[in-house]
Amino acid sequence: MAPSKTSQPTQSNAVLSLWKAYNENTSTRLKSVDAFLVFLMLSGIAQFLYCILVTNYPFNAFLAGFASCVGQFVLTASLRAQVNPQNRSEFKEVSPERAFADFALGSIVLHFFVYNFLG
Amino acid sequence: MRSFLACLLPLLAIGNVYASALTLQSPRFTISASDATQLRSEPLSTTKKPSALTLGAKDVLKVTFQVVEEEGKGVQPHQTFLRFYDEVSGEEGIQPVRVTAGGKAKFELNMAKPPASLPPTTASDPLKVELIIGSFVHSPLKMDLFDLFLPASQPAPQHPDEPSFHVRSEIHHTFQPDPKLPPKFISAVFAALVLAPWVVLLGLWGFISPSVPHLLSPSILPFIATLGAFEGLLFWYWVDLKLGQVLLYGAILSIPTLIAGNQALSTMGKWRAGRK
Known part of the structure; x- marks a missing residue:
C-alpha cells in the first residue's frame, strides 16, 4: 500500500488547504448562505431517513417537508450563484437585488405549495 | 249499413x-x-x-x-x-x-x-x-x-349475461388496516434528528456572525416585515384558512410587499453602487 501512504497526507493537505482557502476567501454573507444550505441538506436527509427506516405514513407531510427542503435548497443555491461576486461575469444583467427578489418570490410560491400539501 | x-x-x-x-x-x-x-x-x-x-x-x-x-x-x-x-x-x-x-x-x-x-x-x-x-x-x-x-334435448346453454339477471351475493368491502404511528420513542428520536439541523444552522451562523447593519433601517424593515407577514399568512393557511381566503389575502398583501421590496432593493442598489 505504498501509494496510499504518500497520497493520504497529500489528500488531507488538499482538503485542509481547500477549507482554509474557503474560510479566508469567502465573504461572511456567502458563508451564512452556505450554512443555510447545509442546514437544508441535513434536515432533508433526516426526513428521508425517517421515511425509509420508520414509515411514510403521513405521506403528504413527508412530501411537503422533503419538497420544501429540496426546493428551498435549489432556490438558495441559485441565489448564492447569482450574488457571488466571482460569478458577476456570468450574470451581468442580474443584479444581486434582482436575485434576492427572485429568491423571495420563489420562496413564497414554494411555501404556498408546501403548506398546501401539509394538509 | x-x-x-x-x-x-x-x-x-x-x-x-x-x-x-x-x-x-x-x-x-x-x-x-x-x-x-x-x-x-x-x-x-x-x-x-x-x-x-x-x-x-x-x-x-x-x-x-x-x-x-x-x-x-x-x-x-x-x-x-x-x-x-x-x-x-x-x-x-x-x-x-x-x-x-x-x-x-x-x-x-x-x-x-x-x-x-x-x-x-x-x-x-x-x-x-x-x-x-x-x-x-x-x-x-x-x-x-x-x-x-323425441330424445331429450340438451339443456339450454347459459347466456353469458345470465348471472346479471339474478340477485348477486352481497359485496363485502375489505379495507386496508389503518396505518399506525410508530412508537412514541422512535417518533421522539426522529423528531430530535429532524430538529438537530436547526442547532447546526444556528451554531454556524453564530460562528460566522454575519452582520446585518441595515436590517432595522426604515427602508429595509418594511420589506422584511411584509415577507414575514407572507410566511405568517401561509402558516395561518395551514392552521385555519381556506384556499380562496389565502389567495385573496395574499393578493392584498402582495401590493405593499411589491412597493416595500422595490424601495428596499433600490436603496440597497444605491448603497452598493455608492460603495463601489
Whole structure:
C-alpha cells in the first residue's frame, strides 16, 4: 500500500488547504448562505431517513417537508450563484437585488405549495 | 249499413260455396334407422291416433300424404304446417311442409340434424304433432296426427349475461388496516434528528456572525416585515384558512410587499453602487 501512504497526507493537505482557502476567501454573507444550505441538506436527509427506516405514513407531510427542503435548497443555491461576486461575469444583467427578489418570490410560491400539501 | 250488408251477403254466399272441406289421402308415417332399415311404418287415420311414436337419436321420421278436395282432386293449399306442441311445458315449434302442385306432401324429420324450430323436449312427455292447413278457398283443416317421443334435448346453454339477471351475493368491502404511528420513542428520536439541523444552522451562523447593519433601517424593515407577514399568512393557511381566503389575502398583501421590496432593493442598489 505504498501509494496510499504518500497520497493520504497529500489528500488531507488538499482538503485542509481547500477549507482554509474557503474560510479566508469567502465573504461572511456567502458563508451564512452556505450554512443555510447545509442546514437544508441535513434536515432533508433526516426526513428521508425517517421515511425509509420508520414509515411514510403521513405521506403528504413527508412530501411537503422533503419538497420544501429540496426546493428551498435549489432556490438558495441559485441565489448564492447569482450574488457571488466571482460569478458577476456570468450574470451581468442580474443584479444581486434582482436575485434576492427572485429568491423571495420563489420562496413564497414554494411555501404556498408546501403548506398546501401539509394538509 | 244496409248497403254494407247488401254488399256482404253475396260475398258470404260465395264463401259458402267455396268453403268445401279438404281431406288427406293415404297419410302415412315411416320411421327408419340411420342405416335406412325400416323400424315402423303405419298408415295414419284421420279419426284415431296411432300409439305414440318414438324416435332414436339418429332415426328419421317421414310423413307423407296428399291433400285432396272432396272430389278426390289434389290441391295445393296455401299454407301447410306441422305443429309440434309440448302440452306439459307449453312450448311449441312450427315447421312448414312443402306441398307440390298436385297436393302431395312429404315431410322428413332427421334426428341427426333436427330443425331449430323443434321445441325443447324431455324424455317423459311427448310432443303432440298436428297438421294445420290453410287455404283461401277451402275451410281450414287442423288435425291431430300422432304423439311423438323425441330424445331429450340438451339443456339450454347459459347466456353469458345470465348471472346479471339474478340477485348477486352481497359485496363485502375489505379495507386496508389503518396505518399506525410508530412508537412514541422512535417518533421522539426522529423528531430530535429532524430538529438537530436547526442547532447546526444556528451554531454556524453564530460562528460566522454575519452582520446585518441595515436590517432595522426604515427602508429595509418594511420589506422584511411584509415577507414575514407572507410566511405568517401561509402558516395561518395551514392552521385555519381556506384556499380562496389565502389567495385573496395574499393578493392584498402582495401590493405593499411589491412597493416595500422595490424601495428596499433600490436603496440597497444605491448603497452598493455608492460603495463601489
